[in-house]
Amino acid sequence: MKTFAFVALLALASATALPQTYDVESRRDVVQVVLDIVERASQWLQNRGLDPYVMDRVEGQYSFPIAGLFTARGSVTDLSVIGASNIVVNDIGFSLITQKLTFDVxxxxxxxxxxxxxxxxxxxxxxxxxxLASGRLSVKNFRITGDVVVDVSGDSVAISDLVVAARLGGIESGIHVNIIGYDVSTYVNNFLSNTLPNLLQDNSDYVNRAIRRAILYVLDRIL
Structure with a gap:
């Protein structure tokens, strides 16, 4: 009887332990898939020359079809944008019950x-x-939190019900702008550093929808 009880207890322990082990491995698998997706998105930006983005010189002009009504021309020299592909995963979690992944990147x-x-x-x-204009601009601590339903089947990954919320740490602007002989640098820098972040916050619903579309666009090309 004691032997039977021991075997039964061992069988019960095994039955309860194996699913837990499987759950842990499944969570790890899904999290690893998502980490791989982040890495592929980063590589996608680099491969397309978006980070770093460098423009030595470009010129252009436009004239309205009606002669003399409106004409514009301009040039940009030595433009560079760096850092867009440095995507950092701050936190990530996955629920096997809801198939929902929460993220903070x-x-x-x-x-x-x-x-x-x-x-x-x-x-x-x-x-x-x-x-004319010249100078530097720095966007600080851009973060996206949210959740998404993830279905991993073999080598394929299906994503649905993506919800995101973005926030910005701040903008540091040091741009020099001169228009028809007037230095308007102070106004421009104040707008970029103070007014623009507040506008983005006040219109967060629109911003989040735009970011969601951008994320889905990238995922559609790397998955």
Missing amino acids: GIPEISASLGLAEGQVSILGRPPRSG
């Missing part, structure tokens, strides 16, 4: 530098008005 910093941007605009045939 971010980009510590995206920095941009502009050697020189020059432009001229002429309206109604009047003498052209000119402007």
